[in-house]
Amino acid sequence: MAYLRSVPRVWREREIKYRLIGGACRSCGRRFYPYRQTCPACGSEEVERVKLPETGTVEVFTVVRSPPSEFAEQAPYVVALVRLDDGTLVPAQITDVDPGEVYEGMRVEAALRRYRTQGERGIIEYGIKFRPLIQ
């Protein structure tokens, strides 16, 4: 049986995961995702919650062909660093694409998708992924 993350933890993170809530450090000015209380760059605890922009560009990516069992149904899938339009770098899955269709510089948009299901009986975890921008 797959490892099940605690339901309260999924619940605590829902706003961050559903709405792309990042941190903005008041000491060094850096923006990051996901939000946490301590700035990963300078260690400051002067971090504000910010709603990050929903569009960006694929900066680098890799294809996952042998994923952990909880993601098996989605493999092969693409994970990337997405440079949001405000400059924030977000690690995320790129969905609605075949691995061969992704390229550096691809314009993408955040969208709520299934992250994983906790088996047949547990909760379904949702969160932001990125898919090609529909223009």
Added chain:
Amino acid sequence: MKPLASIIGYGAYIPRYRIEAKEISRVHTGGAERAPVRQKSVPGPDEDSLTIAYEAARYALRRAGIDPSLVEALYIGSESPPYAVKPSATVIAEALGFSRKLYGIDMEFACKAGTTAIISVAALVSSGVIRYGMAIGTDTAQGRPGDELEYTAAAGAAAFLIGPSSPEAVATIDHVYSYVTDTPDFWRREGEKYPMHTFRFTGEPAYFHHIISAARGLMEEAGLKPEDFDHVVFHQPNVKFPQRAGELLGFKPEQMKYGLLSGEIGNTYAAASLIGLANVLDNAKPGERVLVVSFGSGAGSDAISLTVGEGVEKVRDKAPTVAKLVARSKLVDYALYLRYRGMILR
């Protein structure tokens, strides 16, 4: 009836993948089946009726251009919710940042639940209980492999942001009429994965009787005739049924030009007539009159009469049109289709 409320934003969403009817037929009948649609939409492996509803809702919000925290109702009509017990409305409201003072509910009435969601939210607005609310029809429908429903059971969503009645809005809901009877044409018991149905595409006593009764009921109450409408949209389980319904009621093919999409995307159940309405709004001119008639097995039809407002041209380009979403398509074969529907486990 005084106008109930106005649509101030609308959005549709269709998953990217398609399977052609001839590919389904190749697997089950050696290509002998004459299919009721050319192809149907297929959700990706990380999509469900909640995620596609979110996509449509976000486009509706973008077109409406209002602060999401002002939205105080979210009614979702679907027969394919991801949970048997746990609402989708709460997740979508949280993801889009709606007010936490919220009238939120998931509703089920087969393919009719989406239009009933619109009528319910419009009534909340009309009665002054709320100022803004959202109604969504969404489904990722499944047919048993090899069953005739498998050719058409598709995925799609459409969302409408509803506010006080105004000629400046996208469209105003002028009149509604609903007609229901106890007709067991199609059902799915608790715990069952696939629906059962009694007749091939459930014709006269189900689809046609309810669609025609609701459409005639509305026209009689409102004093309107088929020629008073510029556009008409019917529930579309296939291509022939809505065409025949239009003919029986006295509508002309030109009136159905924008409202009929099932040939290219299949039957999107609770979203079917509403994606048709979204496509009408993508193309209609202010002042034009629209009739939408849904059908849900079990059975019933909602008829909604609308007048397109001045606002439609200002919001149209703020989100992808239905034509764009229909064109964004990638064909999959039957094996990949089974995998995306979770029928091949690793």
